[in-house]
Structures are given as C-alpha cells and as structure tokens.
Amino acid sequence: MAMLSTYLTPASQLSGPNSAVASPPHFSGLRRSSKLESASLSTAQSFNSHTRLSSATNRPSRGIVAMAGSGKMGFRLHSLLVATGSNGTKDSIKQLVSDLNSATLEPDVDVVVGPPFVYIDQVKNSLSDRIEIAAQNSWISKGGAFTGEISAEQLKDIGCKWVILGHSERRHVIGEDDQFIGKKAAYALGQDLGVIACIGELLEEREAGKTFDVCFKQLKAYADAVPSWDKIVIAYEPVWAIGTGKVASPEQAQEVHVAVRDWLAKNVSAEVASKTRIIYGGSVNAGNSADLAKKEDIDGFLVGGASLKGSDFATIINSVTAKKVAA
Numbered sequence: 001m002a003m004l005s006t007y008l009t010p011a012s013q014l015s016g017p018n019s020a021v022a023s024p025p026h027f028s029g030l031r032r033s034s035k036l037e038s039a040s041l042s043t044a045q046s047f048n049s050h051t052r053l054s055s056a057t058n059r060p061s062r063g064i065v066a067m068a069g070s071g072k073m074g075f076r077l078h079s080l081l082v083a084t085g086s087n088g089t090k091d092s093i094k095q096l097v098s099d100l101n102s103a104t105l106e107p108d109v110d111v112v113v114g115p116p117f118v119y120i121d122q123v124k125n126s127l128s129d130r131i132e133i134a135a136q137n138s139w140i141s142k143g144g145a146f147t148g149e150i151s152a153e154q155l156k157d158i159g160c161k162w163v164i165l166g167h168s169e170r171r172h173v174i175g176e177d178d179q180f181i182g183k184k185a186a187y188a189l190g191q192d193l194g195v196i197a198c199i200g201e202l203l204e205e206r207e208a209g210k211t212f213d214v215c216f217k218q219l220k221a222y223a224d225a226v227p228s229w230d231k232i233v234i235a236y237e238p239v240w241a242i243g244t245g246k247v248a249s250p251e252q253a254q255e256v257h258v259a260v261r262d263w264l265a266k267n268v269s270a271e272v273a274s275k276t277r278i279i280y281g282g283s284v285n286a287g288n289s290a291d292l293a294k295k296e297d298i299d300g301f302l303v304g305g306a307s308l309k310g311s312d313f314a315t316i317i318n319s320v321t322a323k324k325v326a327a
C-alpha cells in the first residue's frame with residue numbers, strides 16, 4: 001500500500017484527554033494546513049509535501065470536492081455540522097436561524113445544521129438555502145410500523161440532505177451497536193441522504209490504549225455495510241470530549257484522523273482515503289476551532305453546545321479551511 005503509516009502512534013501511546021502533547025513527532029511529515037489561495041502551489045510542490053497520499057491517490061470525483069483552476073489539484077471542501085441534541089425551543093431556534101441568515105460565511109465551507117426532528121420543518125422554512133439540514137437519526141429500513149421512528153424517506157421528503165448516525169449518545173445511551181449503525185448508514189445512503197458517520201472512543205478505552213481499535217471496529221461496520229463512500233463524512237468524536245469542555249488537543253485529534261485516513265486507504269481505497277472528509281467533534285468552540293482547523297486531516301467540525309450561539313457558530317465556520325489533496 002502506497003500510504004505511509006510509519007508515523008502512526010501506537011494506540012498504547014495515545015495521549016489522554018488531559019495530557020499535554022509536547023512534541024508530536026509523528027506529524028512532521030504531513031502537509032500543513034492550506035487555504036484555498038494555496039492553489040497557486042505547483043503540482044510538484046503538492047506531491048512533495050504530501051507524502052502520505054502518493055500517486056495511488058485518484059482525483060476526487062464527487063460533487064462536493066471542487067477542483068482547482070489548474071485542474072491539477074483538488075480540495076476536500078470542509079463540512080461544518082451542528083447537532084443541537086435535544087436543546088432548543090421554537091423561539092431559540094428562530095433566533096439562531098436569524099443569526100445564521102445574517103452571518104457572513106466563508107464560501108468554501110459546507111454548512112449543515114442538525115435540529116431536533118420536531119424543529120426541522122421550522123428550520124427548513126426559514127434558514128438560508130446556503131445551509132443544508134441534517135437529521136440526528138434515522139430508522140434502519142423503510143418506514144412502517146415502527147412507532148416513534150423516523151424513516152430516511154420521511155427525512156428526504158421534508159428536505160433533509162444529511163443524517164447523523166452513530167452518535168455516541170445513540171451508541172452508549174440508546175444502545176445501538178456497530179452493525180445496526182452500519183445498516184442504518186447503508187439504508188440512508190440508498191435514499192440519497194448524505195451520512196455523517198460518527199465514531200469515537202470512551203475515556204476508559206483511550207486510557208486502555210484502545211482508541212484505534214475502537215475507531216477501526218466502528219469504521220469496519222460502516223465499510224461492511226455501505227455500497228459507496230461518496231456521500232459519507234466521518235465525524236471523529238471522542239466520547240470524553242463531547243459536552244465536557246475537554247476538547248481534544250489538535251495533536252490528539254489529528255493523530256486519530258490520520259489513523260482513520262490510513263485505515264480507509266488500506267481497507268477501502270486510496271481514493272476514498274483522500275477525498276473523504278473527516279471532521280472533529282467534542283467541545284469545539286469559537287476559541288479553539290482555529291487551532292484544530294490548522295491540522296491537515298481535520299476537515300471541519302461537528303459542533304454541539306457552541307452552535308447554540310449564532311455568532312460563535314459563524315466564527316467556527318469561518319475558521320475552517322479547505323485542504324489540498326493530490327489530483
């Protein structure tokens with residue numbers, strides 16, 4: 001396999017949520033963050049600085065990946081997503097929509113909001129078309145006698161373009177397992193919804209050195225079920241960071257994102273590894289998003305608490321930068 005993996009940190013060496021990552025030598029060979037204006041770099045420069053994705057990498061082909069003017073280089077456009085959990089009221093959501101409608105948003109960032117089911121219609125009818133709508137869950141198969149569940153068909157009917165699946169609260173509070181989530185993803189994709197496929201380890205799993213094992217197992221369940229990765233965005237959300245204020249350091253997040261991308265390269269394809277957007281979630285806010293966004297493999301964010309304030313959300317959106325990928 002052409003991908004370099006020697007810089008991967010063994011799972012047993014992954015740092016805990018509170019530990020400082022003083023020197024992350026394993027990242028020294030990676031591309032640095034590149035804004036769109038970096039398109040002026042020559043193709044040769046791109047390949048020289050991009051040691052991990054070598055000539056095996058194919059030109060991204062799906063619609064959400066824009067090609068640079070030269071045609072020699074592509075970009076993974078970034079997603080920034082918000083799931084508000086069970087928060088919100090009609091009035092608070094009205095305010096949030098108003099804030100987002102009046103915010104100036106970077107054009108190269110895909111923005112998606114994930115309101116609770118009962119507010120999707122309100123948001124769809126009042127939010128700018130610039131921002132797409134995600135649901136926070138969907139049923140595993142065609143709708144029918146499944147009281148309380150919402151089908152992918154219904155989500156599509158109401159105007160959703162995306163669904164968030166495998167969120168830690170679905171896994172660890174509701175009890176959904178990897179295979180169930182993988183099947184949900186496959187069904188939603190079959191209904192032409194984009195899937196924000198969440199993965200992430202518990203604190204005890206990180207402390208036991210099992211972060212990679214857990215994430216890879218969750219990834220495999222998606223890979224075993226889905227027919228294509230064209231409409232999948234992976235959201236790495238370490239459970240210990242969700243809603244706790246303990247954000248992963250940029251280095252901690254990056255090392256898992258790199259490992260996920262390498263897993264995709266080895267187990268799916270180099271093309272999927274290159275073009276799939278991997279976003280980070282867990283206590284992202286307006287103060288820490290810029291540093292996280294500088295990391296080469298962090299393609300955006302899944303934001304919870306900080307999305308409830310429109311101005312903070314806009315700041316986070318505008319901190320996200322597109323990353324070059326080799327054509």
Ligand SMILES: O=C[C@H](O)COP(=O)(O)O
Binds near residue numbers: 083243244282284303
């Ligand atoms: O659903 C949202 C994500 O799980 C992250 O939540 P958070 O930003 O409040 O930690």
